[in-house]
Amino acid sequence: MKKILKKLTALLRIGGPFFLGCLLSLRVFSAWADTTLDFDQLYGKYSVTGLQFGEKVRALSGKTVIIRGFMAPPLKAESQFFVLTKTPMAVCPFCSSDADWPEDILVVYLKKRQTFVQYNAIIEVRGKLEYGSRIDPDTGFVSQLRLRDAEFSPL
Amino acid sequence: MKYRYLTPLFLAALPLSGLAQQVIYPIDRATMVEGGKFDFKVEFDQEIQPEQATILINGKDFKQVLNGKVEFIAREDGKPVSALWVRDSHIKHAGDYRVTVSLNGKQDEVTWNIYATPKTRKAHNVILFIGDGLSVAHRTGARILSKGVTEGKANGKLAIDSLPHMGFIGTSSTDSIATDSANTMSAYMTGHKSAVNALGVYASRSENNFNHPKQETLAELLKRRTKMSIGIVSDAEIQDATPAAVVSHTRRRAEKAAITEMLFSVNPDVILGGGSAYFLPQSTLGSKRKDDKNFIDIFRQDGYELVTNATELKSLEMKKNRKLLGLFHTGNMNSVLDRRFLSNEETKKFPDQPDLTDMTKTALDILSKNPEGFFLVVESALIDKAAHSLDWERSMASTIMLDQSVEIAKKFAESHPDTLILVTGDHTHGISIIGTVDDEKAGEDMREKVGVYQYAGWPNYQDNNADGYPDKWDVSKRLAVFFASFPDHYETFRPKLNKQFVPAVKNESNQYVANEEYKTVAGAMQRIGNLPRNTDTGVHAVDDMVIQAQGPGSEQIHGYMENSDLFKVIVNALAVK
Numbered sequence: 001m002k003k004i005l006k007k008l009t010a011l012l013r014i015g016g017p018f019f020l021g022c023l024l025s026l027r028v029f030s031a032w033a034d035t036t037l038d039f040d041q042l043y044g045k046y047s048v049t050g051l052q053f054g055e056k057v058r059a060l061s062g063k064t065v066i067i068r069g070f071m072a073p074p075l076k077a078e079s080q081f082f083v084l085t086k087t088p089m090a091v092c093p094f095c096s097s098d099a100d101w102p103e104d105i106l107v108v109y110l111k112k113r114q115t116f117v118q119y120n121a122i123i124e125v126r127g128k129l130e131y132g133s134r135i136d137p138d139t140g141f142v143s144q145l146r147l148r149d150a151e152f153s154p155l
Numbered sequence: 156m157k158y159r160y161l162t163p164l165f166l167a168a169l170p171l172s173g174l175a176q177q178v179i180y181p182i183d184r185a186t187m188v189e190g191g192k193f194d195f196k197v198e199f200d201q202e203i204q205p206e207q208a209t210i211l212i213n214g215k216d217f218k219q220v221l222n223g224k225v226e227f228i229a230r231e232d233g234k235p236v237s238a239l240w241v242r243d244s245h246i247k248h249a250g251d252y253r254v255t256v257s258l259n260g261k262q263d264e265v266t267w268n269i270y271a272t273p274k275t276r277k278a279h280n281v282i283l284f285i286g287d288g289l290s291v292a293h294r295t296g297a298r299i300l301s302k303g304v305t306e307g308k309a310n311g312k313l314a315i316d317s318l319p320h321m322g323f324i325g326t327s328s329t330d331s332i333a334t335d336s337a338n339t340m341s342a343y344m345t346g347h348k349s350a351v352n353a354l355g356v357y358a359s360r361s362e363n364n365f366n367h368p369k370q371e372t373l374a375e376l377l378k379r380r381t382k383m384s385i386g387i388v389s390d391a392e393i394q395d396a397t398p399a400a401v402v403s404h405t406r407r408r409a410e411k412a413a414i415t416e417m418l419f420s421v422n423p424d425v426i427l428g429g430g431s432a433y434f435l436p437q438s439t440l441g442s443k444r445k446d447d448k449n450f451i452d453i454f455r456q457d458g459y460e461l462v463t464n465a466t467e468l469k470s471l472e473m474k475k476n477r478k479l480l481g482l483f484h485t486g487n488m489n490s491v492l493d494r495r496f497l498s499n500e501e502t503k504k505f506p507d508q509p510d511l512t513d514m515t516k517t518a519l520d521i522l523s524k525n526p527e528g529f530f531l532v533v534e535s536a537l538i539d540k541a542a543h544s545l546d547w548e549r550s551m552a553s554t555i556m557l558d559q560s561v562e563i564a565k566k567f568a569e570s571h572p573d574t575l576i577l578v579t580g581d582h583t584h585g586i587s588i589i590g591t592v593d594d595e596k597a598g599e600d601m602r603e604k605v606g607v608y609q610y611a612g613w614p615n616y617q618d619n620n621a622d623g624y625p626d627k628w629d630v631s632k633r634l635a636v637f638f639a640s641f642p643d644h645y646e647t648f649r650p651k652l653n654k655q656f657v658p659a660v661k662n663e664s665n666q667y668v669a670n671e672e673y674k675t676v677a678g679a680m681q682r683i684g685n686l687p688r689n690t691d692t693g694v695h696a697v698d699d700m701v702i703q704a705q706g707p708g709s710e711q712i713h714g715y716m717e718n719s720d721l722f723k724v725i726v727n728a729l730a731v732k
Binding site for chain 2: 089
């Protein structure tokens, strides 16, 4: 990274305004990149005695973020929310008596109710990030991380 | 003439001909130890007055035989059916007990056998190893992978291979020939059979999961009648069916928050496993409780020492009278294959988890301090969890780990010969080794690279570091292992090095379809499932389970046994009074 920066500064010295334009567009790009969230960034600390939200989650709270994951089958086929998991799950905790959700999940509340379709692939979700414990009033499902006003698209 | 043949058929059909019956718990052919506790329940098929029914045990009014308070429920769960309970009851003297319930001229009956334990205690300690889902192929596979085989003979034996006594165990449930880890371990732990999903209770008509006829567990019995120590070790959540069965009473195994409370009330001396999420109050991030109880604090206040990783576990100083709670994961611990051998992301969240062998050793070190002896359960849980996922490499690696834990127990028994060691599983899986898969074998697709009969030859796993595990799992000539039951999936003929296999995912029609993540693996072949389409993964087999044993009392293990018979083997060896 340092090397790249050095090169960029060197180029700027030589190239003047053209490269300044390039640098600006790079800044725009990095601002966009900052709103992407990764499943590994959801929690900063995993401990047997409790977890901590990741720094990026705190920083992006209330902002629109983009995250890629797998849509777990919802409770009802037509639903306003679904659970986004890092990878597909072999068993469905909504349906199985002995399966639990992993910690690193996001509950996605869609802008509008949508019928569940199994894309059988990773999807990209965009929505407003919210963290902290919340119980879904309709289903009683407890979530720690949510995306509000969300939209998703298959990749 | 020919109608005569029909007479027995009519007679046989009579008891089933729509006449509702009174249901009696414990059920017919129940066997119980003298003085062992149980809930007696009679479910009437209609709303009655208590005096309408006559309940006799060996011809005497039931109140003269059963100890405990009689509770009559006129309308059970608000329905027009009555029930009668005697909770926490017991029978003092051994013998056969015929229970008859008469109502409006109809009579139903069951017979129980109450047995006395021998006068002399043979075993001082009992160690019960459970390989969850342990099937014959797991043993064969573990032996080939761990020891190798040359010219038809194994190059070495597993620890379990030299256990002298062996039997077959029937695992069926009260409600089905098939079974799950809840009622199977429950049968070992209570001596009573039960229904799928049930722990320490008969699955009665009650709606409340905690209001079913209880069967006393071995840990409860030992805590009540002896001064022995109890240990529970598992690499699953400690509330998962097998460890839960040591202490729990619930119709539904999914009641994990309540199971944590039951674990506390039985107060085992050593508890090691995963599942800390159910110990944490709901306000703590990562908690799966829906109340404010903090069981980490509750256990600590009760004198338990808490360890949360392998380093802490291994550096414990061994002193007397310690109670130990070791929680190493919020959920199930990670499989030994991921923890020790594959540099993947699986163990990133909890990088310092102990091995089952470490947990077994610490449990033995602590429990053996008690001069009164101990009962220890050690479960290798992920044999089953990987077998469900059709991930045989993870399943067999967990079998090798079970075997290495048995080895530690056998070493312990060398200096403590009064120790009964039992090794079995709770149910089987339909898993079979049929030959090899050879990348070098000619053929257009992977299916042609499967070698059978004389073409199978030998796999080329190596164990140069002699740790008992292959140094490399994705060798060019691997075992060919297939499962008998499966959802739609892509067969890749290769180990899944990144994470455990996820064969199928649920679609919008509630059907499990092949997970397309594996579609692009070179040589992957789609296999259409043979299970109902709403089944997520492979299922348990109804096949018999092998049980092996050594030490005092192990001679009781032979031939065909019901899983519920194991309880008697243990209480007899310990001569629990």
